[in-house]
Amino acid sequence: MSFPLSRGRRLRKSESIRRMVAETKVTADDLIAPLFVMEGKNKKEQIPSLPGYHCFTPDLLVKEANFFYRNGIKCILLFAKIPGNKKDNAGKEAVNPKGLMQTTVKAIKNAVPELCVMTDVALDPYSEFGHDGIVKGKEIDNDSTIKVLAEMSVSHAQAGADFVAPSDMMDGRVLKIREALEQSNFHHTGIMSYSAKYASGFYGPFRDALDSAPAFGDKKTYQMDFANAREAIREAQADVEEGADIVMVKPALPYLDVIAKVKEAVNVPVAAYSVSGEYAMVKAAAKNGWMDEDKAIIEILTGIKRAGADLIATYFAYDFLRLKK
Numbered sequence: 001m002s003f004p005l006s007r008g009r010r011l012r013k014s015e016s017i018r019r020m021v022a023e024t025k026v027t028a029d030d031l032i033a034p035l036f037v038m039e040g041k042n043k044k045e046q047i048p049s050l051p052g053y054h055c056f057t058p059d060l061l062v063k064e065a066n067f068f069y070r071n072g073i074k075c076i077l078l079f080a081k082i083p084g085n086k087k088d089n090a091g092k093e094a095v096n097p098k099g100l101m102q103t104t105v106k107a108i109k110n111a112v113p114e115l116c117v118m119t120d121v122a123l124d125p126y127s128e129f130g131h132d133g134i135v136k137g138k139e140i141d142n143d144s145t146i147k148v149l150a151e152m153s154v155s156h157a158q159a160g161a162d163f164v165a166p167s168d169m170m171d172g173r174v175l176k177i178r179e180a181l182e183q184s185n186f187h188h189t190g191i192m193s194y195s196a197k198y199a200s201g202f203y204g205p206f207r208d209a210l211d212s213a214p215a216f217g218d219k220k221t222y223q224m225d226f227a228n229a230r231e232a233i234r235e236a237q238a239d240v241e242e243g244a245d246i247v248m249v250k251p252a253l254p255y256l257d258v259i260a261k262v263k264e265a266v267n268v269p270v271a272a273y274s275v276s277g278e279y280a281m282v283k284a285a286a287k288n289g290w291m292d293e294d295k296a297i298i299e300i301l302t303g304i305k306r307a308g309a310d311l312i313a314t315y316f317a318y319d320f321l322r323l324k325k
């Protein structure tokens with residue numbers, strides 16, 4: 001049909017009509033709120049490069065978790081900030097059943113049992129080298145690392161985690177984790193795998209938050225090259241075969257094509273992680289008066305969902321709730 005039988009503007013005429021024909025709507029059900037926990041009591045620290053975002057001690061973090069649940073965001077993704085004196089090259093603290101992550105998960109599940117709690121599984125916050133695996137010479141050793149990640153995952157499941165979320169990009173870790181969970185009778189603990197996680201310049205604020213920047217080199221021998229999209233499909237398919245329940249693409253905004261391709265290729269839910277740098281960019285521009293952040297936030301989240309993401313992990317979780325009021 002061509003003009004004037006068809007006029008695209010008829011369906012854009014009013015807010016009511018635009019809403020009727022909107023193909024994509026982001027709701028609180030789509031969102032996962034990342035949260036950072038640190039040791040101590042009754043304290044919160046502003047993360048300088050993530051304006052409006054804080055690291056909380058467990059008692060206060062439980063309140064944040066509850067806030068999200070009460071307001072309709074039913075899932076959090078938990079990261080632990082580990083003090084320097086507990087970092088090593090073995091992940092000892094990562095597998096400690098009484099560690100910060102494990103005790104915090106227990107406290108959250110006690111207070112808000114219905115909240116879906118996902119835990120980060122990777123060694124970088126626990127590593128004296130800031131790498132996601134065990135360092136041997138100048139290499140990140142794959143096969144010794146995935147054993148520790150499996151043990152770490154079981155300790156999170158024991159604490160009550162609903163999902164473990166391996167963010168390390170070691171080969172074969174999903175299978176190793178799935179086998180370990182099955183052996184320990186955690187048949188219903190989910191795995192949300194960071195399947196296509198890119199070596200990205202957008203992780204800076206996160207590494208500030210956890211004090212986890214790599215002490216040498218970079219993460220390019222394990223995280224993916226941003227030039228590649230077909231490789232993301234291979235990674236996602238491998239993770240599904242190894243037992244992942246949800247696959248994730250990360251970052252989100254510069255990888256919308258990857259989200260769309262992965263969505264076509266697999267039949268499990270696809271998550272996207274809109275990372276710290278994506279959030280910081282918007283906040284910095286807004287602070288300068290260069291952009292209307294409220295408009296940008298909804299547009300970004302809608303774009304990520306439109307690309308194919310079923311779930312979006314995002315630091316905009318607070319803003320989203322504010323805007324939806």
Ligand code: PBG
Nearest residue numbers: 122124167202203206275276277
């Ligand atoms: C590391 C990890 C990173 C993020 C989540 N898990 C950073 C990295 O790979 O160095 C980044 C998240 C963000 O930037 O918001 N396992």
